[in-house]
Amino acid sequence: MASAYAQLEALFGRIGALESAMSVLQWDASVMMPAGGGPARGAQLAGLSRLRRDLLAEDRVADLLDAAQGEALDEWQTANLRGMRRERVHAVAVPGDLLEALTKAGISCEGVWRGARESNDFAAILPEFEAMLALVKESAAAKGEALGCTPYEALLDENDPGRRTAEIDRLFGELSGFLPAFLDRVIERQNATPAPPVPVGPFPLTQQRLLARDLMTAVGFDFAHGRLDESQHPFCGGVPDDVRLTTRFDESRYDFSTMAVLHESGHAMYEQGLPAKWRGQPVGQAPGMAVHESQSLCVEMQASRTAAFQGWLAKRLSAAFGEDPAWEAEAVLRRATRVRRSMIRVEADEVTYPLHVILRYRLEWAMLGGDLVPVDLPGAWNDGMADLLEVTPANDREGCLQDIHWFLGAWGYFPTYTLGALAAAQLYATAKAQTAGLEDALAEGDFRPLMGWLRPHIHERGSLTTPADLIETATGQALGTAVFKAHLEARYPV
Amino acid sequence: MASAYAQLEALFGRIGALESAMSVLQWDASVMMPAGGGPARGAQLAGLSRLRRDLLAEDRVADLLDAAQGEALDEWQTANLRGMRRERVHAVAVPGDLLEALTKAGISCEGVWRGARESNDFAAILPEFEAMLALVKESAAAKGEALGCTPYEALLDENDPGRRTAEIDRLFGELSGFLPAFLDRVIERQNATPAPPVPVGPFPLTQQRLLARDLMTAVGFDFAHGRLDESQHPFCGGVPDDVRLTTRFDESRYDFSTMAVLHESGHAMYEQGLPAKWRGQPVGQAPGMAVHESQSLCVEMQASRTAAFQGWLAKRLSAAFGEDPAWEAEAVLRRATRVRRSMIRVEADEVTYPLHVILRYRLEWAMLGGDLVPVDLPGAWNDGMADLLEVTPANDREGCLQDIHWFLGAWGYFPTYTLGALAAAQLYATAKAQTAGLEDALAEGDFRPLMGWLRPHIHERGSLTTPADLIETATGQALGTAVFKAHLEARYPV
Numbered sequence: 001m002a003s004a005y006a007q008l009e010a011l012f013g014r015i016g017a018l019e020s021a022m023s024v025l026q027w028d029a030s031v032m033m034p035a036g037g038g039p040a041r042g043a044q045l046a047g048l049s050r051l052r053r054d055l056l057a058e059d060r061v062a063d064l065l066d067a068a069q070g071e072a073l074d075e076w077q078t079a080n081l082r083g084m085r086r087e088r089v090h091a092v093a094v095p096g097d098l099l100e101a102l103t104k105a106g107i108s109c110e111g112v113w114r115g116a117r118e119s120n121d122f123a124a125i126l127p128e129f130e131a132m133l134a135l136v137k138e139s140a141a142a143k144g145e146a147l148g149c150t151p152y153e154a155l156l157d158e159n160d161p162g163r164r165t166a167e168i169d170r171l172f173g174e175l176s177g178f179l180p181a182f183l184d185r186v187i188e189r190q191n192a193t194p195a196p197p198v199p200v201g202p203f204p205l206t207q208q209r210l211l212a213r214d215l216m217t218a219v220g221f222d223f224a225h226g227r228l229d230e231s232q233h234p235f236c237g238g239v240p241d242d243v244r245l246t247t248r249f250d251e252s253r254y255d256f257s258t259m260a261v262l263h264e265s266g267h268a269m270y271e272q273g274l275p276a277k278w279r280g281q282p283v284g285q286a287p288g289m290a291v292h293e294s295q296s297l298c299v300e301m302q303a304s305r306t307a308a309f310q311g312w313l314a315k316r317l318s319a320a321f322g323e324d325p326a327w328e329a330e331a332v333l334r335r336a337t338r339v340r341r342s343m344i345r346v347e348a349d350e351v352t353y354p355l356h357v358i359l360r361y362r363l364e365w366a367m368l369g370g371d372l373v374p375v376d377l378p379g380a381w382n383d384g385m386a387d388l389l390e391v392t393p394a395n396d397r398e399g400c401l402q403d404i405h406w407f408l409g410a411w412g413y414f415p416t417y418t419l420g421a422l423a424a425a426q427l428y429a430t431a432k433a434q435t436a437g438l439e440d441a442l443a444e445g446d447f448r449p450l451m452g453w454l455r456p457h458i459h460e461r462g463s464l465t466t467p468a469d470l471i472e473t474a475t476g477q478a479l480g481t482a483v484f485k486a487h488l489e490a491r492y493p494v
Numbered sequence: 495m496a497s498a499y500a501q502l503e504a505l506f507g508r509i510g511a512l513e514s515a516m517s518v519l520q521w522d523a524s525v526m527m528p529a530g531g532g533p534a535r536g537a538q539l540a541g542l543s544r545l546r547r548d549l550l551a552e553d554r555v556a557d558l559l560d561a562a563q564g565e566a567l568d569e570w571q572t573a574n575l576r577g578m579r580r581e582r583v584h585a586v587a588v589p590g591d592l593l594e595a596l597t598k599a600g601i602s603c604e605g606v607w608r609g610a611r612e613s614n615d616f617a618a619i620l621p622e623f624e625a626m627l628a629l630v631k632e633s634a635a636a637k638g639e640a641l642g643c644t645p646y647e648a649l650l651d652e653n654d655p656g657r658r659t660a661e662i663d664r665l666f667g668e669l670s671g672f673l674p675a676f677l678d679r680v681i682e683r684q685n686a687t688p689a690p691p692v693p694v695g696p697f698p699l700t701q702q703r704l705l706a707r708d709l710m711t712a713v714g715f716d717f718a719h720g721r722l723d724e725s726q727h728p729f730c731g732g733v734p735d736d737v738r739l740t741t742r743f744d745e746s747r748y749d750f751s752t753m754a755v756l757h758e759s760g761h762a763m764y765e766q767g768l769p770a771k772w773r774g775q776p777v778g779q780a781p782g783m784a785v786h787e788s789q790s791l792c793v794e795m796q797a798s799r800t801a802a803f804q805g806w807l808a809k810r811l812s813a814a815f816g817e818d819p820a821w822e823a824e825a826v827l828r829r830a831t832r833v834r835r836s837m838i839r840v841e842a843d844e845v846t847y848p849l850h851v852i853l854r855y856r857l858e859w860a861m862l863g864g865d866l867v868p869v870d871l872p873g874a875w876n877d878g879m880a881d882l883l884e885v886t887p888a889n890d891r892e893g894c895l896q897d898i899h900w901f902l903g904a905w906g907y908f909p910t911y912t913l914g915a916l917a918a919a920q921l922y923a924t925a926k927a928q929t930a931g932l933e934d935a936l937a938e939g940d941f942r943p944l945m946g947w948l949r950p951h952i953h954e955r956g957s958l959t960t961p962a963d964l965i966e967t968a969t970g971q972a973l974g975t976a977v978f979k980a981h982l983e984a985r986y987p988v
Contacts, residue, residue, distance in 0.1 A: 017541025020534065021515050028518060032526070036719035037736030040514065043774065044733075047511025051545065225530035239538075242531030280537065 004067035005077060008084055009281060011061065015087075016280025018052045020239040027237035027244040031229045042107040046100060053099050056091035076283055079464045083282025090158060093146035094139050102139060105132045106409035113407035120397040122378050129374050129407065133367060136411050140368060152368050155412030160288040160419065162466045165365070167479075168415050171422065172361060174481040175354045176388065183351055185494035186339050196334035199317075199326035203254040207320040212247060212261045214316065218445045219265040219299055221245070222272055233346075233404075234260035236267035236296075240279060243268045254317065255335070259300055266299030267292060269451060273459030287463040289413065291470060293420025294427055295458065301350045301421065302428035303450055305336050305491070308443035316445070337491060341391045343398040351488055352389060354421065359384040360414040364406065425484035426475040427458065498561035499571060502578055503775065505555065509581075510774025512546045514733040521731035521738040525723045536601040540594060547593050550585035570777055573958045577776025584652060587640035588633050596633060599626050600903035607901035614891040616872050623868050623901065627861060630905050634862060646862050649906030654782040654913065656960045659859075661973075662909050665916065666855060668975040669848045670882065676979075677845055679988035680833050690828035693811075693820035697748040701814040706741060706755045708810065712939045713759040713793055715739070716766055727840075727898075728754040730761035730790075734773060737762045748811065749829070753794055760793030761786060763945060767953030781957040783907065785964060787914025788921055789952065795844045795915065796922035797944055799830050799985070802937035810939070831985060835885045837892040845982060846883060848915065853878040854908040858900065919978035920969040921952065 002010075022045055029041050055061075065085050073081060094102075109128040116125035140151035147154050149164065156163050212228060226243035238244035245268050247260040270286060278284025286292045303309055310333040318327035325331065339349045345356040363380060366372035372380055381400035386392050393399035405413055431453035432438050438449040457474040465473065472478050496504070516539055523535050549555075559579055567575060588596075603622040610619035634645035641648050647658050706722060720737035732738035739762050741754040764780060772778025780786045797803055804827040812821035819825065833843045839850040857874060860866035866874055875894040880886050887893035899907055925947040926932050932943045951968040959967065966972050 013537070014541045014545055017538045018545070021519060021538050021542060024519060024522060024538075025515060028522065032721065034718055034721055034736060036716070037733075040733050040735035040773065043507070044511045044515050044518075047508045048515060051508055051512070051549075055545075222530070224528055227526065227528055239531075239534050241534035242528060279534065 003071055004064045005071050005073060005081065008061075008064050008068055008081070011055070011064075012080075012084055012087075012282060013280050015052055015055055018048050018055075020280065022048050022052075023237055023239055024242075024244070027246075030231040030233075030235070030237075031244070031246060038107075038111075042104075046103040046107075049103055050096060050100055053091045053094070053096055056088045057096070061088055076278065076464060079462075080278070080281050080283035083285075083463050086161060087282055089146050090143060093143040093154075095142075098135065098139055098142070102135050102409055105135050106407075109407045109409070110404065113401070113404065117397055117401040120395045120401070122396045122401060125401070125407065126374060132407065132409060133374060136409060137368060140411070152365055152412060155368075156415065157412075159413050160290040160416050160467055162468060163288075163290070163415075163419070168361065168419070171479070171481055172354075172358050172415075172418070175418070175484075176358050178481070178485055179351065179355055180388065180390075182488065182492075182494065183339065183341070183355075186351060186492045187341070189492075189494050190339060196331040196338070197324075197326040198335070199254065199321065199324050201254070202251040203321050205249050205251055208249045208251075208254065208257050211316060211320050212249075212257055215258065215261050216245070216265050216268075219262065219269060219447045220451050221265055221268055225272055226268060228261075234264050236264040236271065238271070240271045240274045240276075240284075243271045254321065258313070258317075259304070259336075262304045263296045263300035266296035269299070269454070270295040270459055273451075273455050275460050275462045278462055283463045285463055287465070287467045287470060289416040290419035290423060291458065291467045293416055294423035294471070295420075295454070297350075297421050297424035298428050298431075298450070298454065299447070302424050302487070303442055303447065305333075305350075306439055306442055307333055308439040309445070310336055312443055312445040339492060341389050343385070343391065343393050344402055350421065351492060354418045355388040357414050357418040359388055360403070360405075363400075364411055364414065368411065419479065422479055422481060422484045423471050423475075425487040426471065426477065426479070427454070429483050429487070430475045431457075497565055498558045499565050499567060499575065502555075502558050502562055502575070505549065505558075506574075506578055506581075506776060507774050509546055509549055512542050512549075514774065516542050516546075517731055517733055518736075518738070521740075524725040524727075524729070524731075525738070525740060532601075532605075536598075540597040540601075543597055544590060544594055547585045547588070547590055550582045551590070555582055570772065570958060573956075574772070574775050574777035577779075577957050580655060581776055583640050584637065587637040587648075589636075592629065592633055592636070596629050596903055599629055600901075603901045603903070604898065607895070607898065611891055611895040614889045614895070616890045616895060619895070619901065620868060626901065626903060627868060630903060631862060634905070646859055646906060649862075650909065651906075653907050654784040654910050654961055656962060657782075657784070657909075657913070662855065662913070665973070665975055666848075666852050666909075666912070669912070669978075670852050672975070672979055673845065673849055674882065674884075676982065676986075676988065677833065677835070677849075680845060680986045681835070683986075683988050684833060690825040690832070691820040692829070693748065693815065693818050695747070696745040697815055699743050699745055702743045702745075702748065702751050705810060705814050706743075706751055709752065709755050710739070710759050710762075713756065713763060713941045714945050715759055715762055719766055720762060722755075728758050730758040730765065732765070734765045734768045734770075734778075737765045748815065752807070752811075753798070753830075756798045757790045757794035760790035763793070763948070764789040764953055767945075767949050769954050769956045772956055777957045779957055781959070781961045781964060783910040784913035784917060785952070785961045787910055788917035788965070789948070791844075791915050791918035792922050792925075792944070792948065793941070796918050796981070797936055797941065799827075799844075800933055800936055801827055802933040803939070804830055806937055806939040833986060835883050837879070837885065837887050838896055844915065845986060848912045849882040851908050851912040853882055854897070854899075857894075858905055858908065862905065913973065916973055916975060916978045917965050917969075919981045920965065920971065920973070921948070923977050923981070924969045925951075 025041065025045060033041060065088065068081055109132045112128045113125050116122065137151065140155050143154035144151040147157060149157065153164050216228060225241050226238065226245060229244065229246050230248060231246040232248060234247040236243065236245050245264045247257045247264065249257045270292060274286065275284055311329040314327055314329040314332040317332060339351045341352060342348055348356055362384065363372060363377065367374065377400050378396050382392050431450055435449045435453050441449045458470065461470060468479065519535065519539060527535060559582065562575055603626045606622045607619050610616065631645065634649050637648035638645040641651060643651065643658065650657050710722060719735050720732065720739060723738065723740045724742060725740040726742060728741040730737065730739050739758045741751045741758065743751045764786060768780065769778055805823040808821050808823040808826040811826060833845045835846060836842055842850055856878065857866060857871065861868065871894050872890050876886050925944055929943045929947050935943045952964065955964060962973060
């Protein structure tokens with residue numbers, strides 16, 4: 001008879017197969033699927049998701065988890081067992097029918113949201129949105145009870161295990177205390193000199209596609225274990241041995257695909273670098289989305305926006321699109337580090353981005369707690385933008401309808417973007433301090449020294465520890481705002 | 495409390511989600527997956543397949559099946575229940591560990607087979623092949639016991655429900671009694687006149703790709719619910735609402751992609767035409783591969799090789815590739831109906847194709863029964879080719895290593911190709927007799943009259959009846975060889 005732990009590994013191997021199948025099917029839905037395939041795909045994903053939940057919820061899993069607790073396990077097995085227990089708690093807390101209702105609401109609400117955003121019509125999404133919020137509240141309450149935390153924290157815990165709002169309130173309080181005044185000074189200083197020259201498009205798609213592959217290769221992407229494709233919104237999907245990275249190419253913009261590919265390549269390198277021995281097991285996965293985002297931002301924001309790398313990139317851009325003063329290194333760098341008060345989060349620079357996130361954090365927290373009702377969201381959104389960023393959206397399309405998350409059912413997710421940015425700053429600073437020639441290499445388009453540091457300190461550790469411990473061990477200090485602020489002050493002199 | 499039948503529908507909906515997920519993942523593996531993704535995909539598919547088996551094998555499913563038997567069910571529900579019972583019998587008969595061993599052997603043996611075929615080295619595949627055969631025998635014996643039939647019939651039953659060897663022996667006996675002499679006379683007659691002119695390539699891929707889409711559109715393929723892609727071997731995968739059709743384009747040949755697309759479009763139309771109300775349920779699926787093949791051959795062999803359609807196709811070919819006497823209608827038709835004694839099944843014409851299948855049927859039957867051992871396969875293959883087709887392969891690559899089926903674990907599958915050809919002849923003859931202007935429409939590249947007949951008589955009936963009843967009801971006679979022989983005699987005068 002196999003040990004309880006061994007039986008659990010076999011079971012979670014099957015659960016891992018379900019999860020990785022869902023990941024490939026989600027990629028396919030965004031990249032390949034014909035329009036008419038949506039309902040069938042929705043049924044597939046809902047069915048697999050329900051199967052996953054039911055497998056985790058079986059009584060024998062609880063018995064095995066208890067029995068395995070008493071077995072002799074090494075450090076990795078112990079962490080794996082902890083991850084198994086965590087997945088079960090999250091799965092069991094939400095009854096199967098509620099999970100199915102949430103899945104269906106997500107599919108339906110997302111569809112209506114696409115139309116409502118297109119036609120700038122918040123009223124059109126309101127009934128679906130209210131129904132979604134009611135289901136999310138029910139799920140959050142059930143999970144909060146199971147985890148012994150607040151409902152909001154229970155949702156957060158799914159995306160960033162162990163994170164609690166007291167810490168986020170403190171970190172975000174420090175950022176909202178610092179950023180607005182800093183932003184004023186950065187923009188004032190930028191406006192004191194003429195804007196950098198802008199290259200004239202169009203930027204042929206063939207060249208952009210070649211450049212995208214060059215950049216992925218530079219970062220270290222392994223094309224034997226992954227692909228580059230195109231989708232409306234860039235993302236990194238698939239599984240560690242077969243990473244599916246996507247971007248969007250726009251003939252009128254060279255920078256969108258360039259930076260999107262660098263960002264997603266950071267995610268991809270993390271996936272490809274996760275411990276191969278633990279594929280499909282909880283401990284073999286990234287410990288949440290904040291750490292995952294730290295990897296994309298380490299590449300896109302920290303490394304790629306250095307003067308060193310932008311100098312190399314400038315030569316590549318010039319080779320791809322032809323001679324132009326706008327491709328001089330200084331001009332390319334200045335455009336890549338230009339700060340603007342803008343309406344759209346996904347287009348925001350690294351100075352204003354946390355303010356976009358803080359707004360969403362406040363609003364979703366208020367909606368879950370009942371202090372804000374959906375019908376009042378547009379007004380609250382615009383007030384928050386005025387307060388934090390001193391701009392007001394002209395309409396809901398560039399306001400509260402811009403992001404897919406809430407309509408899809410992803411609540412308690414937004415904070416991970418900014419927690420990831422803080423972690424990225426600490427990781428990059430540490431890697432640079434501990435790795436001779438890291439930026440000399442970036443000046444040659446070579447990410448190997450950076451990856452050589454990230455591999456053992458982050459990628460290969462999987463979920464051996466909590467996200468908090470992982471960052472603290474790697475950087476020598478708990479997650480905070482100091483290094484991030486210092487990074488901004490160094491890159492954006494005022 | 496939901497009725498037992500309703501509970502079963504919910505369960506089989508989830509099983510259907512698993513199956514359809516596997517189908518998309520298999521398509522992805524052939525079309526999209528990077529080389530390094532193979533092991534992870536193998537683990538995914540093995541995990542999903544095991545989950546499917548375990549769900550079907552649960553005791554409560556047997557209880558529900560028994561309880562549902564006593565409930566008031568309509569005709570479709572009754573047929574669905576029969577399909578559920580059949581799926582459970584097949585699933586339970588093979589223990590989970592044997593299923594996993596078979597899945598893994600298939601993945602491993604297929605990999606070795608690719609290399610062995612490439613290097614024409616039968617000895618290299620022999621150990622894996624012997625191991626595969628041992629597992630297939632074990633599985634066939636277990637299934638035969640459960641189904642109350644011979645082990646070979648149990649494998650056949652998976653692919654063509656209810657078919658037994660006595661019927662195949664009779665049908666194949668009639669064909670092997672007729673075809674060799676007929677083939678002699680056809681070739682003699684063909685050789686009495688000069689060969690048709692052959693167009694000079696290359697045939698640009700861009701034109702071939704456009705033509706392929708044109709042909710799919712002509713047949714009636716719904717691109718809102720499907721895609722065309724490229725893979726080494728053409729196939730039709732995906733799910734009814736999202737059919738993934740593939741072909742291969744070769745600049746030196748225009749006819750390969752043309753005929754492959756027509757063949758796969760026949761499969762695709764069947765999938766897209768299955769009863770929408772029964773998606774994901776057993777009764778909503780095609781009743782086996784013989785009927786499925788009848789649909790591809792009805793399009794590719796019956797309809798597309800008529801003088802009517804070849805005349806339309808000739809104009810399209812000329813428009814695509816430029817003026818050439820070889821694109822005259824008569825030349826195009828003569829090339830499309832040229833008969834040859836060839837080594838390779840997938841390239842065979844419709845006269846010799848059944849002989850290739852009969853050889854494989856005899857050999858796999860002998861191997862499963864122990865009358866032929868794998869080490870003797872190459873010699874037996876070559877003897878069989880000499881006997882049936884009067885040709886001898888120059889090596890195993892064009893002999894017993896040419897097909898993937900046995901190495902992948904697909905035994906008892908080959909007969910369905912020829913059973914499908916017989917059914918296609920009956921269906922087309924009946925459709926033509928009952929549909930005014932069917933071939934006039936084909937002469938305009940219009941398959942709507944043919945599909946208008948196939949939809950209600952085949953597609954929309956799903957698995958409401960057995961394959962045998964389906965064909966007999968649609969054509970007014972049991973499956974036989976008479977109509978097929980008459981078709982050959984009409985198309986290939988001697």
